Amino acid sequence: MAFLVNIDNGGSFTDAIASDGERVLHVKSPTTPHDLSQCFIAVLERLALECYGETDLARLLGETEYLRYSTTSGTNAVVEHKGTPVGVMVLAGEEHRLYGADRLGSTGLWAAMVPSPVVGLRFEGGAVDATGLMASVSQLISQGVSRIVVALPEPAQELLVKDEVLERYPRHLLGAIPVLFSHELVRDDDHGRRLFSAVVNSYLHPGMELFLYGAERVTRQHHLGSPLLIYRNDGDSARVAKTTAIKTYGSGPRGGLAGAAAYARWYRSPLLVAVDIGGTTTDISTLVDGAATEFAHGLVGDEEIPASFPMGDIVSIGYGGSSIFRLDGDAIRIGPESVGAAPGPACFGRGGSVPTITDALLLAGVLDPDNYLGGELKLDPGLAEKVIGENIAEPLGLALGAAVQRMIAAYETQVATHLRDILASRGIAPGGDLLAFGGGGPMNACGIAAAAGFRRVIVPAYASVFSAYGIGFSDLSHQYRMPVAEVAARGAEVVLAELRERARRDMFGEGLAAGAWAEVVEVCGAVNGRLTAQPWQGAAPAGLDDAGLRLVATHGLRQPQLPATTEVPARAAVAAGSALVYLDGEPAELPVYALKGLSPGSAGTGPALFRDAYLTCLVRPGWSFRVSANGDLILEAQAHV
Template identity: 45%
Template sequence: MAFQINIDNGGTLTDVCIMSDDGVKKTKVLTTPYDLSKCFFEGLQKASETLYGAEDVKRLLEEVELIRYSTTQGTNAICERKGPKLGLILDRDAADLPQALRAHDPDVYDALVGDRVAFVETSALDTPEAEVEVVKTINQLTAKGANRLVVSFGGANFHAAEELVKKIVLRKYPRHLLGAVPVLYASDLTVDRNPERRAWSALINSFLHTSMEAFLYQAENRLRDYRTKNPLLIFRNDGDASRVAKTVAIKTYSSGPRGGMEGLKAFSALYGFRDTVSIDVGGTTTDIGQCTEGKVAEIRRGNVEGISVSFPLCEISSAGAGGSSVFKGKDGKIAIGPESVGALPGPACFGRGGKEATITDASLLAGLLDPTSYFGGGMGLDAARAEAAVRTNVAEPLGLDLDAAVLAMSEAFEAKIAAELHRFTTISPDTVMMAFGGAGPLNACGAADKAGIKRVAIPAMAAVFSAYGIGSCDVSQRYVVGLNEHSSEALATALDELKQKAARDMFAEGFEAGSYAITARLVAETPEGEVVHELGESTAFPPALVEAEAVELELNATKSLRQGDGGHVSVSRKAQATPAGTRKVLVPEQGRIDLPVYRLNAMAPGDYAQGPAILEEDYFTARVPAGWTLAVSDAGDVILDREE
């Protein structure tokens, strides 16, 4: 049996999606933040159990065609400010640059860099005194606590100046020595001439590099022990994948959410939705995106936490509110996040030592979650621990009884999601909200009500939707070089060099020349703005760009793996669904009342039901408030409509 495995590693849960000719299967494991390779292999173990009925990882890795991996760890690390302390080395002419960098996001800048900034005289780097100055600068930064350094110079010759520093560092701090501090040179990462974007790109990449490298190489080495025939592919935030050795850390930032956006595009096309906003609620964050007329917004100079960087990124906004985000009663109101208890210790109800209140604890106390079926029945929930956490952190500080505190937490969570939707997307009367992620469907209708959205879609694969979305990504390598000379000869030379580099890299990915597509374009900075010129068969330099301030050559080598569907799914109400039972649930203004519980895997296409009710699947629960009606589509997805 030919199949592929997609793994999406989140802050709390790691999702596994198994795709084969026989259909799609899914499973989940708890994320182990102290060793991400542990939950990675636990995911493979559970995948083998799902496929074969018993654990057999060896057989699984012998038979699997592709393993794709995406992660929100980079997003979570930036959101929670967890990572190494960075030192930044700038040229002496850039005395104002630290303040300009800090203006992008003072909190992130202070957490990553703080006062660990030093300057060197780039005009004197080829003198004997330069060696002493560079060593003094590095010692100064490491004495302040920097354990990784970033060198980012400005000016037209930034690359040459950084190369001179690199030679000095290699001589004075050879890499084989234990005391050699890791140094990243911004010009190795990007040719972007904008000093702020280039410096921030290097800082973020360096911040994420250590944890990504340690985990991904460890996972890849363990796969080699099983003699896996194909390399581990890392799904990137540009929507494609590559092997570990050809992936830079910043490209893993928001890669998990980007998988959800790929799924959002396909889902919107399937149902004919012209305007869809998405909430992907995980353990640490809620990732928000939008798909309009079949396209998701992607900008050439993307944003990381609002910080402009040199790389293209999909427009996904991460709000610090998820199933494991910390709730506290403070100054007469509820504060949510950005701190998260993640999977370890996790929400108090997990019984793993957590004592903070989370929306997961509140949902259990409200009766929305069934302790016996949560997480596919693989995890019992402790209501007593949840109650203690909510009383201590929310109810008592706000002077509320337990039920009032639980309702207030749900209201605050829904209001925060609605506010973030209005902040990051444009909502119209035709907007559909798509809710996915393990905690996405739970409060989706409540958040939609507060945001003014009247239709909510919950995919059957909602619980592992980002893992599902990466299933058809392409394998690609992307290159960018600056053209110092604006001529056809210079363009032809640069193009030939990039094609040779692409041939080597794609061969390492397992693809011979001719089996992948090559596309190239010129991107020029002009007084009128950015100009893009697509290159076809001709390598003639366009006369209109000769006088441009700067021109970059971009080349993509892409092996297409995507398979278009082209179908359309309809939604109709045919038969009243039969509930699987009832559950006593805390309802605003009504107290605790019995609500019908519908099991999605027991419902057929065309089945429908009215709220108030609970909809359950093995790995997600959705609250259906009064005034909402749910219907199961021909594809087994759930469409909820707000009745007038």
């Protein structure tokens, strides 16, 4: 069977996972933010090396059915304010209010996206002031904008502007400037959201286009038989040419959410809380009865710019493997500042000069200094001792070992506190399952779970690449929406015919023949800000905000298969070795297990340590462990914990 390959391009590492129905292989490679194509190629080469013993990209991609890819490119551009400057045209009189955009102020992301004064367009007698329009276009171009967004209250007004612009700046001319008309991106009665969405999309589009077409070129050169599929923040995928830039924002965490949903259903978990701890942040999401919640309108950037598109309910907090520890009097505080992947924690030996949880876990004996990232990176305990001694132990008058334990306890307590607060804000009491993944999730899973009130933890077999794994549950799909007010004015059949024609064009562009996709017609909207949808029955139900008629066209793709049963007989787990670990300041020789070397049903009790090339998990005293039928690690608190 051909490979399914998924790549998740994260902030610190780029992860890849491949499966062919018999084996699952996974690798990690450092992300190269200055040129994401480098880590894209590097992780594929590592995957080929894992598959064949040589970096034969042509063989790997030639034997791949689908390559799904989630990129951090758009998210990076938002965080770093490194996109393409956009000019904005609105209705005259709205230049300063911008349908509510004035609340964003003149600094930060909005100022980076729209550095030039916003232009107001005038209409007289049903026609746009063409002279003023052309003067405004010339003015924006002279101020250095590379793209223009036109956001007007009515689609008909935007069409008038479009006709004038295309007449004077035909698209085939080198001097033509790309213009995005907001109604063509999304139909949303909220002018502010529609404007913001169009601006963010235009800001991200050129960089995304350049990079993603470059990545697709690499896959074609090495004989991938299908188009490169880009994973979106709505949980599905599409080829590069059919992908909207704004829908790649935050797509990586959505992959983890998709994987968590599959696990919640397979483990029959009524409440599953997913905790993804990476290098810089911890992403938290909740799933009730196997379903994740979505915001009807996502938020972009620290300014929380509202978008017209739904996004998963994922809360990101500033705790990760590279988060900086500091003192506030006698109290230990963590984050949100981070040393990132470069220079990274002090123990990486790349110039880091402040303490992190990674340094503390190394000195506690949890991390193996000789086998971090499969032995690719050797950790230096001496450098960790230096920064913890100078910044934590000496100021507090503590021995080094005591300082390390204080750091670990503070980290677990503070993450657990945020976790409880997030659940409380959603009216959820702890007590379900905690899904711990990401590179850092399993390391402190027992401590965080105990402090937050969870008694069962699920650590996926591929925890360190779980977001990449989750991408594999996506199908190829496109969505189309029309506000119910417009549906009522034009008639549902007319609108549905228009949406179906758009779906036909897009699916044809995906290389699909008529009848190769299924469609769902539904009414969607917001209830308390959360997205809800139900079959369309001619009208929107009462109590639904921002209601719209939505058509979803979906072509199913092959996805990961979980075992048919969750039941396996228990057997004693056999340790692969031992390690000296400091638990609560006291040294203890713990058995070390290799998860990939244990068969389903293998079980034991803590304290114990699990170590694989990309997985480290500390099982604390009072916790038991077993390997599930899916090869995952299940940790359960004993009665007295």
